[in-house]
Amino acid sequence: MSLTDGEIVELARELDDAQTSARAVTGRSAGEDWDVLSAYRVQRHLVARRRSRGEQPIGLKLGFTSRAKMRQMGVHDVIVGQLTDAMDVPDGGELSLDGLIQPRVEPEVAFRIARDVDLDDPRACVATAVDAVAPALEIIDSRYRDFRFSYADVIADNTSAAAFVIGPWAPVRPLDNLAVRMTVGPRTVSTGTTGAILGDPIRGLRLLAGICRRHAIPVRAGDVVLAGAATAAVPLTGGPLDEGPLIEGFVTAQVADLGRVSVRVTRARKGGDAS
Numbered sequence: 001m002s003l004t005d006g007e008i009v010e011l012a013r014e015l016d017d018a019q020t021s022a023r024a025v026t027g028r029s030a031g032e033d034w035d036v037l038s039a040y041r042v043q044r045h046l047v048a049r050r051r052s053r054g055e056q057p058i059g060l061k062l063g064f065t066s067r068a069k070m071r072q073m074g075v076h077d078v079i080v081g082q083l084t085d086a087m088d089v090p091d092g093g094e095l096s097l098d099g100l101i102q103p104r105v106e107p108e109v110a111f112r113i114a115r116d117v118d119l120d121d122p123r124a125c126v127a128t129a130v131d132a133v134a135p136a137l138e139i140i141d142s143r144y145r146d147f148r149f150s151y152a153d154v155i156a157d158n159t160s161a162a163a164f165v166i167g168p169w170a171p172v173r174p175l176d177n178l179a180v181r182m183t184v185g186p187r188t189v190s191t192g193t194t195g196a197i198l199g200d201p202i203r204g205l206r207l208l209a210g211i212c213r214r215h216a217i218p219v220r221a222g223d224v225v226l227a228g229a230a231t232a233a234v235p236l237t238g239g240p241l242d243e244g245p246l247i248e249g250f251v252t253a254q255v256a257d258l259g260r261v262s263v264r265v266t267r268a269r270k271g272g273d274a275s
């Protein structure tokens with residue numbers, strides 16, 4: 001089922017309000033399915049709302065590129081979302097849980113795009129436009145209650161994108177089998193390998209090009225592309241934030257032969273109380 005123009009605008013507003021007020025909503029697909037084309041149109045409107053508040057697009061993300069994530073969420077097709085500068089947390093910097101609903105963290109790798117990719121050219125290859133790779137962390141935060149969504153729902157919600165951290169950029173190298181470990185303080189919370197991402201994360205770039213071509217999402221020089229999680233996502237809270245933070249302190253992803261990236265997760269301060 002396709003959504004009308006009015007429904008698309010309304011759903012983008014609803015999801016945007018959910019994000020800005022940190023209050024979850026119910027997925028539209030409870031009971032009815034809807035189409036991917038409409039879902040990417042909602043995503044476009046949602047990102048346009050963020051841009052109208054001054055945010056700048058700075059990249060793209062892939063999702064559901066590993067079996068661990070597909071199994072965790074019950075979704076079996078790759079998705080693409082859009083990153084803005086407001087989501088960019090410096091390596092070693094602070095991620096406040098304020099303003100998030102039910103954040104989870106994932107270890108990833110990132111690509112840096114050196115030149116605009118002309119997606120009108122059917123031979124266009126995103127992989128050849130990559131000039132650097134880096135370890136990364138992504139913080140996802142579904143605007144749907146309890147992360148319950150359909151494929152179309154999660155695309156509309158900009159693939160749960162909330163924040164990301166990029167480690168030191170390194171020259172392009174094989175990424176098909178690098179060990180990945182995510183730790184919270186001294187505790188290992190997940191392990192895997194970059195091969196879990198489509199056998200080789202570079203493969204995601206071909207899928208990205210197809211999706212971006214179909215839904216008129218540009219791939220530009222300077223963009224960061226997150227390849228998708230190598231392991232299942234780890235919750236940063238015990239549930240909705242008012243149930244109290246579960247994880248505080250440094251979260252680190254280490255990707256063998258590539259490097260490490262970390263972020264300091266800090267407690268949400270209710271009611272703006274800074275004490």
Ligand SMILES: O=C(O)C/C=C/C(=O)C(=O)O
Nearest residue numbers: 063064069159160228229
């Ligand atoms: O799990 C979600 O809410 C959607 C996001 C998925 C990813 O970012 C991923 O699989 O890496």
